[in-house]
Amino acid sequence: xxxxxxEIKNVSKFFSGLTAIDALNLKVKKGQIYGxxxxxxxxxxxxxxCITGIYTxxxxxxxxxxxxxxGTAPDKIAALGIxxxxxxxxxxxxxxxxxxIMSGRHIKSNQKWYNGIIPTPAYYxxxxxxxxxxxxxxxxxxxxxxxxxxxxxxxxxxxxxIEMARALAAEPELLILDEPAAGLNENETKELAEIxxxxxxxxxxxxxxxxxxxxxxxxxxxxxxxxxxxxICDGIPEHVQDNPAVIEAYIGVEDEDEDE
Amino acid sequence: MSKTNMIALGFLVIMGVxxxxxxxxxxxxxxxxxxxxxxxxxxxxxxxxxxxxxxGHAAFFGIGAYTTAILNTHFGxxxxxxxxxxxxxxxxxxxxTISPIIHLRGDYLLVATxxxxxxxxxxxxxxxxxxxxxxxxxxxxxxVRVFGxxxxxxxxxxxxxxxxxxxxxxIMKSLDGSKFGRAMFYINxxxxxxxxxxxxxxxxxxxxxxxxxxxxxxxxxxxxVQYSAVSPEAFNVLQSIMFFTIVLVGxxxxxxxxxxxxxxxxxxxxxxxxxxxxxxxxxxxxMILTMILRPRGIWPVKFGNIPAFLKKDVK
Numbered sequence: 001x002x003x004x005x006x007e008i009k010n011v012s013k014f015f016s017g018l019t020a021i022d023a024l025n026l027k028v029k030k031g032q033i034y035g036x037x038x039x040x041x042x043x044x045x046x047x048x049x050c051i052t053g054i055y056t057x058x059x060x061x062x063x064x065x066x067x068x069x070x071g072t073a074p075d076k077i078a079a080l081g082i083x084x085x086x087x088x089x090x091x092x093x094x095x096x097x098x099x100x101i102m103s104g105r106h107i108k109s110n111q112k113w114y115n116g117i118i119p120t121p122a123y124y125x126x127x128x129x130x131x132x133x134x135x136x137x138x139x140x141x142x143x144x145x146x147x148x149x150x151x152x153x154x155x156x157x158x159x160x161x162i163e164m165a166r167a168l169a170a171e172p173e174l175l176i177l178d179e180p181a182a183g184l185n186e187n188e189t190k191e192l193a194e195i196x197x198x199x200x201x202x203x204x205x206x207x208x209x210x211x212x213x214x215x216x217x218x219x220x221x222x223x224x225x226x227x228x229x230x231x232i233c234d235g236i237p238e239h240v241q242d243n244p245a246v247i248e249a250y251i252g253v254e255d256e257d258e259d260e
Numbered sequence: 261m262s263k264t265n266m267i268a269l270g271f272l273v274i275m276g277v278x279x280x281x282x283x284x285x286x287x288x289x290x291x292x293x294x295x296x297x298x299x300x301x302x303x304x305x306x307x308x309x310x311x312x313x314x315x316g317h318a319a320f321f322g323i324g325a326y327t328t329a330i331l332n333t334h335f336g337x338x339x340x341x342x343x344x345x346x347x348x349x350x351x352x353x354x355x356x357t358i359s360p361i362i363h364l365r366g367d368y369l370l371v372a373t374x375x376x377x378x379x380x381x382x383x384x385x386x387x388x389x390x391x392x393x394x395x396x397x398x399x400x401x402x403x404v405r406v407f408g409x410x411x412x413x414x415x416x417x418x419x420x421x422x423x424x425x426x427x428x429x430x431i432m433k434s435l436d437g438s439k440f441g442r443a444m445f446y447i448n449x450x451x452x453x454x455x456x457x458x459x460x461x462x463x464x465x466x467x468x469x470x471x472x473x474x475x476x477x478x479x480x481x482x483x484x485v486q487y488s489a490v491s492p493e494a495f496n497v498l499q500s501i502m503f504f505t506i507v508l509v510g511x512x513x514x515x516x517x518x519x520x521x522x523x524x525x526x527x528x529x530x531x532x533x534x535x536x537x538x539x540x541x542x543x544x545x546x547m548i549l550t551m552i553l554r555p556r557g558i559w560p561v562k563f564g565n566i567p568a569f570l571k572k573d574v575k
Binding site for chain 1: 450455460467471567569570573575
């Protein structure tokens with residue numbers, strides 16, 4: 001067993017000749033909040049898509065608990081315990097909040113193939129248990145009052161919470177957040193930071209892309225800065241903040257790209 | 261009792277006593293309505309729930325019908341014994357033929373499934389192995405016999421179809437309340453998000469096709485016994501289009517919607533028979549108007565069907 005939960009080794013991803021990620025290395029320890037920062041178009045979301053199996057990188061290795069997972073299908077990645085949210089919120093908009101969160105219970109449910117046709121006592125138990133879990137996650141995120149509301153009818157901030165609750169309902173080991181604070185107001189961002197800490201206290205490792213520097217600097221224990229798909233520097237927030245290369249590539253223009 | 265349950269109960273009561281008031285012609289229409297509803301529900305599992313644009317459903321309906329017809333007339337099987345094969349064979353054919361094309365999206369899948377339907381009709385018309393009877397089909401299919409009783413009357417047919425619809429509704433309810441039905445909805449609404457939640461898209465789409473084909477096969481078996489004959493034109497692409505349209509006009513994934521769709525698309529033309537082909541002009545217009553005015557169907561699906569204990573904080 002590796003001492004790292006997730007290791008990215010020399011990973012490269014090309015799109016028809018264009019280098020989206022360039023021989024990137026990073027290591028995430030269990031229990032960490034790990035930040036990925038960089039200007040727009042730096043390849044951050046592409047990196048997340050490679051980890052979660054939406055893309056397969058052409059080169060390098062992605063190790064999960066020391067085992068190669070490159071090329072594994074997204075649903076298998078989720079079953080391993082890597083769950084994510086999306087930069088552009090992807091909820092099941094017409095379905096209720098509770099049903100959205102129930103999708104997180106999918107991989108935890110033990111229903112047999114014939115339970116789609118005929119219920120059994122074990123099915124009733126499983127179904128009840130998972131709905132109760134949904135109730136717990138709705139409470140944790142303060143969503144109980146919206147249980148029956150279609151997710152698409154709710155405000156941006158609430159939708160972000162639903163997406164996180166949905167991912168968390170799958171009881172992940174690693175939660176990947178793609179710009180969780182995008183589009184949130186100041187109060188909502190503050191609330192989000194508290195939620196992220198709460199999730200960390202539950203023993204979940206977190207990786208996040210975020211443009212809100214205050215939030216990143218206060219939350220993340222370690223971070224990697226990338227630009228044009230390539231590594232610029234990594235380290236603890238204080239160290240990264242003072243790095244001249246980072247300031248040049250990113251921090252200087254930070255204020256303008258809140259809403260990518 | 262909730263409003264929906266009352267409407268459901270009302271529907272079942274009306275359908276249950278219908279044979280006491282109908283003449284034989286209307287009883288036949290009623291029976292076919294029940295059979296077509298069952299096929300429409302099975303189409304709805306694939307199209308309305310899993311969101312797969314499947315335009316070849318009449319083929320699976322037909323495989324069920326021909327399985328019963330062939331096993332009974334050529335091999336002398338009693339009808340009762342053909343029921344299981346009439347479900348399993350369409351299921352197997354669906355798994356084999358759909359598996360290589362299941363990854364196709366929307367319009368591409370639609371064209372591929374039309375192809376399956378056309379091949380099926382060709383097989384029937386060319387009298388494969390001398391079994392399918394060519395363009396004329398197969399006549400003289402037996403009635404259901406159980407312990408010396410013969411169920412040959414129209415009323416018997418009607419209640420058999422009624423029971424089949426009951427079983428189908430039971431399956432639809434089970435599906436809706438299970439992770440299988442939900443997985444289909446998730447894939448339908450956002451496949452990328454569904455996959456990221458650990459849902460195997462291929463598996464659940466194939467699951468939808470297998471169950472859909474099995475139910476359609478059972479309906480086909482019933483259909484062949486009702487008319488004691490089968491012929492290719494009852495299972496061509498035009499029929500597939502009808503089942504596809506029933507789901508969209510009635511309301512995808514909505515149980516009352518699919519029933520209304522079947523009523524509108526099949527029973528109404530029978531009621532207006534005296535206007536002959538002119539009635540189809542009205543129907544064409546009605547279909548266009550429904551799609552413009554009610555794009556989600558006449559009775560759209562309502563989500564939010566969750567256990568009561570989760571609703572306690574809802575204002």
